[in-house]
Amino acid sequence: MKSRKISGQLLSTTLGLSLAFGVLSASAHAAVTDKDIINDQQTTDDVVSYGLGPRGQRYSPLDTLNTKNVKKMHPVWAFSLGGEKQRGQESQPIVKDGVMYVTGSYSRVYAIDVDTGDELWQYEARLPDGIMPCCDVINRGVAIYDDLVIFGTLDAILVALDQKTGKVRWRKKMGDYKAGYSSTAAPMIVKGMVVTGISGGEFGVVGKVEARDAKTGELIWLRPTVEGHMGYLNGKENGITGGEANKTWTGDLWKTGGAATWLGGTYDPDTDLIFMGTGNPAPWNSHLRPGDNLYSSSRLAIDPDTGKIVWHFQTTPHDGWDFDGVNEVIAFDYKDGRKTVKAAATADRNGYFYVLNREDGKFIRGFPFVNGITWAKGLDENGRPIFSETGRPGNPADSESGEKGKSIFSVPAFLGGKNWMPMAYSQDTGLFYVPSNEWGMDIWNEPVNYKKGAAYLGSGFTIKPIFDHIGSLKAVDPKTGELVWEFKNKSPLWGGVLATAGNLVFTGTPEGYLYGFNAKTGEVVYKFNTGSGIVGSPVTWEKDGEQYLSVLSGWGGAVPLWGGEVAKTIKDINQGGTVWTFKLPRS
Template identity: 40%
Template sequence: MLGCLAGVSFAATSTAMAQPAEPYKPVTTQDLLHAAQSDDWLMVRHDYNSSDYSPLKQITTKNVTDLKPVWDFETGLKSGHESPAIVNGDYMFITGPRDVLFAFQASTGKLLWKYEHDLSHVGLKTVCCDVVNRGVALYGDAVYMATLDNYVVALDAKTGKVLWKNQLEVPDLGYAMTLAPLVVNGKVIVGESGGEYGARAFIQALDAKTGSKVWRFNTIPAPDEPGGDTWPKGAYKTGGGAAWLTGSYDPATNSLIWGVGNPGPWLAKLRPGNNLYTDSVLSLDPDTGKLKWYYQYTTHDTWDYDGTNEPVLTDITYKGKTYKALVSASRNGWFYAINRNDGKLIYAVPFAHATSVKGFDAQGHNITDPALYPDIDKEIFTCPSFLGGKNWWPISVDPQTKYAYVPTFYSCMTMKGTSVAYRAGLPFLGETFLVKHDPEHPDNWGAVQAINLSTGKQAWVFPSELPWNGGMLTTAGGLLFSGSADGYLYAFNAKTGKVLWKSPQLSSGVVAPPSTFKVGDKQYVAIYAGWGGGTPIWGGEAAKEPRVRHIPLGGHLYVFAL
C-alpha cells in the first residue's frame, strides 16, 4: 500500500555516532530564497537558480596552489557516488549509493549519524543507471531524501531519526527516484525516473511537515488534457517522460522550472506525434502544479535525448537586449537560452557534434533530420550518442565571467530498431545501440568548455582523453572546480581555462559535482570520488577504453582547504 507514515518504526536504520558539533540552525524559507548569497551549500546546486556558483573567495587564483586535504571519509560502497556535500553551518549531509545518508561535522569530518534506507525487499531491477542517489534537501530541522524504492523520507537533521516517509509508487515496475528533492514554499518536490521502462512519469509535491501529497503533475498528458493529442491512442499510459533531475525555482514569478526525459518506447515510429511533454522544460506553479508553459528541446525523440539537464536561471544580454533567461546544455548537443517568463527560444547553438537535431525554424521549434530515424531494417549513425553531449553532470554559471561551464561528452552512436511490446518491469526500448567515438574528436572522449552567454560561442576548452563526467563549481575567487574520470580534482582559472591546481590522485574517478562552504573563517571544497553511473554501464566504446575500464571503484569523500 502506498501512503504516508509517521511516528512508527521502520526497518531502515539511523545510527548516531557522535553528538552534534553545535546547535543546528533550522533552514528557513528566507534562507533558501537567499541561498545564492550564502556561505553554506543549502541545496543540491547551491541556490534556486541552480548556478553551482558560490560567492566565497578566500580560495583564489593566487593561493589555490596551497589547497590541501584536511579530512576524508571512505564509504565502503562500490557503486557510483553522485551527491554533492550539502552544508548548513557545521553540519554536512551527503548520500551514497543504495540510499545511504551520512551526517558529518563539516569542519572536522566527525561522523554524527548515518541512515541506511531499507532496500532488502526491492529487486531494483528497473533502476537506471546505477543505484545512485544525488543528494538531499534541507528545510526546518529536517533533511529530505528520495529513494530507489520511491519513498520520500524526512529525517531529523540533528539525530537522523525518521520523522515521516511516504511512498509514491510501487518499486520494480518501472519507477525509481535518484534525484535530490527541492523544497519550495514549504513543499518537498521530487520527480520520478523510469523512462526506459514505460513508466508514465510525474513531478510530485508533498507537505514538508507532514509528508502528505499536495499535487502531482503527470509529464505525459491524458487524451483529455492539453497535449494529449500529441500521442496515439493509449500510448500515454506507457509514455515515459521521466523527471529524474532536480529542477530550479524562480521566486520572481513563483515558477518551478523542471526538465522532462525521453518518451517510451525509444523507437519513434511506434508513437507518431510530438509526444508532449517529453524532452521538454516545464514551468509549473509550485503551489498547485499547474502548467504555465513548456519548451520542447527534441520533438518525437527516437535517440533518448531527454530534456532533464538542469535549467540554470540567469539574466543574459544577447544582441543588445536583456532577458530573464534559463540556459541548459541539452543531451541533444545544443546549448539553449530560453526566456524563462514565457518559454520562447532566445538562441540555440551546438556545443557538441549534433546531427539528428539540425536546426530551428522561425518559431524556435527544433528541426530533426528524417534520414536519421532508425527502423527495424534501418541502422543509423548519429551524434551525439544517447548519453548526450552532456549528461546529468551539472553546468555552472558564473555571474562574474558571464560564462557557462559545460562538462562535455564527445560520442556518437549507431542505432537500429527492434520489435518491442510493453511488459511492466521490463525495458521498453525497441532499439539497439552502440556508443562510438565522435569522428570530429578522435583523440578525446570529453572536455570542459566555457560558453560565453552573451554570444553562445565557446570562450575556451580543456580537452580530455577520457570522458569528463564531473560536475562544475565556480566561485567568486575566480575559480572553476571539477573532477576527472582518472581521479583528480582540478582548479581552473574561470576566465581563461588555465589549470592552476590539480589534487593528488584520488582513490577513484569522479562523477559527482563539487561543493564549497565556509565554517568559521575557513573555506572548504568537498568532492566525492566514486566511479560509476551510466558511462561504464552503457558507454560502448568509451567503456571499453582500457583507462576507463580499469578505473578503481569505491566511494571516498575528500575535503580540501588552504
C-alpha cells in the first residue's frame, strides 16, 4: 500500500538529509533478529545480511531460475539513484518484508518497494569538505537489525536509521576524517552487535575492528590491528593486539602502521569466530619498515565476546606491493576421506588462493589463481611466501640520488589478482567462483614522511595489461587447486558473484553486462546490458513463489582512479546509478 508523501522534510540538520517519500506502516515490518541473520542463507524470502548469510558464501538454495529457463529472465523494474552522484555503485541490496535497502555513492541510502520499484525514503549524509576516501566515493551496503538500517559514511560516521522512515536514530564517530579515516564497508551484525572495520591505510591510519550495541551504538569493544596499540572492552583497556611495540616493526612506524580493516568481515557460528582481513602496512615503501609488520596484510580470527585475536594468518609478511589482506574469508566444510574439515577459503590480492583450518588458522593448502606471479616463487609448508630475490622494488637509499629506488615489473598489480569483489561458493559443485584480474605493474619506491591527512605511500606505479584480456571469472576447486573453467573479459572484473542451486553463477562486467553462467561448465546462459558498468554484488530471493534477482549498475571504484594504462582502455564506459530487478515471466 502506497503511503502518504512528505516532501523535503528536514530530518537531520547535523548529519544529513532524509527525504521521506513514503512512511511504511508498522505492521509491514518484523524486527530483524540474530536468528534471522544466522539463518539468512536458508530463508529464501529475504536477504538480511551482506553475503547471503554470515559466512559470506553468496549461495542461494533457490532453483526456480535454472540453466533451462534463465534465458527468459527479464527486468521487472529499474530504480535510478538519481542526481549527479552516479559514480561507483558497489552496494549489495538487502531485502526484508517487501522493502529493498541499498546504498549509493557519496553515502546515500534508499528504501525501495520491491513490488513496484517506487522509492519509500532516501537518506543523504551531509558530508564535510575535505573527505579523503582512497578509492572512490563508494559504499558497499547496509546492515539491518531490529528496526534499524545501519551504514558507514565517507567521513567515518556510523549511522543507524529508522527502518520505516529513514530518520536518524543514532550516529557514532569511528575516526577523524581529517586524518584519512573513512568507512565504505557494509557493517556486520554478530550477537546483537554491529561490527565494523575502518578505511584509510593509504593515509597512515591505525586499523581497528569495533563492536557496538546495534540498538544504541554504544561501544562494547575495540581491537586495533597493529602491534603496540591498546584494545578496549566495556570502556577499559584489555591488552594490546599481540606482541609489543617494535616486535615486528621498526622505530615508531607502528604508530602510523595502516592495516586498515576496510572491507569488513564474515562470521562463522560453528566456531563462534569473526574473520576480518587487514590492509597494507604504511607506508608502501617496505624498506622503511623491516619486519613482518603484524597484523597488516593478514586474516584475523576474533572472539566476538571480547575482541581478542584468537589466531592470525599473514598472507604477505613485510608487504611491499600494497597487496593487503582484506579479502573475505568464507567458511565451508569439505570431506577428506571420512573426516569433515572445517575450512575457510580466501583469494588474496597477492595472487594466491588459501585454504585454512578455520578453528585454529593452520595452513592446509595454497595455490596461485592468476598467471605469472613474480614477487614470490611459491608458498612454504606453512603458507608463508618464498620471496623472489628480484621481486621487490628497490630501496631509494641504494640509488645515487636517493630519490627513487630501482623500478621493477611486478605481477599481479597492486589492485590484485582479486580485490574487494566477493567470490561465491556453491554447496552443489563444491567450487569457488573467483572474480580475478590478470595484470602487472611497474613499481618503484620513493622517500616519504608521515604527515597527518596526506597520502603516505612512498611508492610510484603504473598498471599495465599483460594479456588480451584482464578480467577472468574462475571456477576453482579448493581441494585440488584445479581451474575447472574460466570466463575471460577484456576489461577488469570489479563486481561480486552469486551462485544458486539452479546451477547458475551470476556476475557483472564494466561493459555493463549481467552474465549468467552454467555453474558446472562455465557456459554463458544469460546476458543483459544494464547501460553502465556493474561493480555491485547480485542477490536473489523469492516472493509469492517467484524468484527475483537484483544488482546495482554504475561504473566507478578504484580502477578508473588507479588503473594506469588499464584505465585508459576503459575511459569511455558510462557512469550510472540504477538498481535492476529481474524475474521469469509469469507462466
